[in-house]
Amino acid sequence: MTGYEFEQFVSDLFKKMGYTTQLTKASGDQGIDVIAARQGRKIGIQAKCYSNLVTNKAIQEVSAGIVHYKLDKGIVVTNSHFTNSARELALSNRIILWDRNMLKEKIKEFY
Template sequence: MARRKSKKKQQQESANAIGGLIIFGGIGFSYFAKSIAVGVVAIILGIIVFALITYSINQARINKLRRSGIAEIDKMTGDQFEHYLGQLFHLQGYNATVTQAQGDYGADLVLNKDGKRIVVQAKRYSKNVGLKAVQEVYGAIAHYKASAGWVVTNSRYTPQARTLARSNNVRLVDREELVEMILRVKESRKSIKISK
């Protein structure tokens, strides 16, 4: 199963491609204009345009993070994060149950929707999430008779965690995808309020 590139990576690749085209365009322009000075000016202008595009992408990303409330999530305890995710998934139409804190058998939440059961391991971390979280949720799938397992974090994953998740069909929701999810829920709630 091929993984989709994150929006952040897509935007960065687009900016890199535009920057490369501008620089090569400047070189080509100087060749055809038979003037190195014109080419240098074109390259400098290209670099400035590239820097402005990169800056605007970064500013858009920062504004998006501010709107999402991820800064508040970063300050939560693990227990608060689990309950927050329960509400977030509930707003997306899931019947979300937060499991007991001790002896949860590898699942912090159990989601039910359209006859499917999903177990979720929630990791509110400041560092990258490793193999253990994937192993825990994979074990919880059988215990809770679930059809899928997810690990959700406000952080990112180690390469080993990503490899294990891929080979065991465990979905990893990282910081960027969590922000997207939060913003989608906020937008849908806004549109519901507007239509009332």
């Protein structure tokens, strides 16, 4: 699965979860790949299709994207896992992390 295909998949997953979704532009997305909205709240999602661990950079990108798009919160979704440093940074910035295990749970629940 390419990065763009993963972004589309994450968008579809959030649709199945009851959100309306919008993919941002492929290049220069300001750290947000998908905007999901429900009940007047907007979530910015950074989708990372990686074979390695996801680092702080993804947390920094989504934190900036929240401000840029005026969103209520941010999530980083990956098919991999996060470094300890990324987990720590996400916690202090209130960014939600979905690793491979959480993604598998959501797929089982909504597909």
